[in-house]
Amino acid sequence: MHNISIIFQRELRAYFDSLIAYVVITVFLGITGYFFTTRFFLVGQADLSLVFGVIPWVFLFFTPAITMRLISEERKTGTMELLVTMPITDASIIIGKYLASVALLAAMILPTLIYAITVSFLGDMDPGPAIGGYIGIIMIGAVYLAIGTFGSSLTENQVVAFIVSLLILAAFLILDWTLMLLPAWLVSIAEYITIQYHFQNISRGVIDTRDLIYYLTLIVIALFMATRMLAARRKR
């Protein structure tokens, strides 16, 4: 636990010491700011569903950008050799790094609360979908980041890590689109696998433990595979 926190702090600092954190946060706030405000001012609706619909798409590109360096970079520069010969487990390295990316994501989402609060004051907002939406995007972001962490564990090339993570996330999306083409008996299974299906549930304001368990399972699987990759890469 202590080791996870050491790695976590170091990684979070690395985000903020480099420009990554600031660039990511600024661009994200710019994009979301547009979607928060247009709906409200143009249509006059105090409704955040549009922005919660857009954010998963934004995450599709942002989260692999955040996670691509996590493991790839250290392997490229060779510092991974230093890190894995320290008396800490591979799992604490992965979890610490992953949590740092989640913290950056939280730092990215947090300022958007200002938008949300402004909108809620100006109009009559239904708090259920808003709270659900926030939980939903945090969960979906956490899943994407876990997948990105796994992507980063596959290669020492950050660009490749980015693309692989993006492709994995895209595969989930494509599965979601092809649902209607599947035979009926398969739909419920395929539906359960897609990230979007669970997100839709939560962002309606319905927080079901099944959806949360699904997300947590996905995170655990992705991080477990990343840990295995870290161990496997050492063997060569």
Added chain:
Amino acid sequence: MIDIQELTKVYGEQKAVDNISLKVEKGEILGFLGPNGAGKTTTMKIITCYMPPTIGDVTVGGFSVQEDSLEIRRMIGYLPESNPLYSDMNVVDFLRYIADLRGLTTDQNAGSIREMVDTCGLGDVLHKNINQLSKGYRQRVGLAQAMIHDPDILILDEPTIGLDPNQVVDIRNLIKQLGREKTVILSTHILSEVQATCDRVAIINHGQIVADSSLAELQRDLEGKATINIEILAAQNGIEERLGKIYGIEEVREVFPDSSQGRSFRVIAASGNDPREQLFKTAVEEGWVIIGMSREIRSLEEVFHKLTADISVN
């Protein structure tokens, strides 16, 4: 302290380390010598638990790298081959990070960082970013990193590479001094480094240990056959044959140096023989005039070359 048992490491089809066994006792400084790609680094990576062996095992302080890797990692300080450092960090933050990972408490942390800064001479660059440091300073930071938790064992992969001659002397002295209480394995392909710092040397070539002995022993073994260069002023033929008949001489070869008034021969004597006296007496008997005679002493350089070159021919 370190016991390498029939260790083999295979990368794909290639055997990087081929069935080596080696013991390093507490307080010993072992020089790991070999040409590039001989398997030094691979062996060190296995000892430090960076990668597991394919066959065989290494135990460090009784722990196996395969089963108790965390215990071993606690005992070892490691300077990897390319001295990887976090270039975005400054020196003091980096050392603090490593100390934290090493599990030092905050109190110990401050003390050991101060100590490392003194020992490795990092006072001037403490708050500089690592990517701004010269190679020499980077190397010192690498050493500081390896020693910060006062480990019982130090594994140093080419510790003096990239340093200027003064720094090399400093670092060697430091290693020597550390070696009094710690077990050190250092790899190098610089032979004078081994001569200057190590108690023992293991020469590795093509994944196999071709020599493992104390420095003095190794030199003595290979000196076994004395080579004598002799220069003679004499008119007659058959000098070569006559020299060859002297007791203990195995081989006589005439050489033709650029500037010689007489004739020069290279005489190789069997182990334990110093035929110089006999050579002189023979010359007197035959009425030759010896105008030069010298005995060659093989340097470690030659020993190394001989050991590693022979194998690669086979």
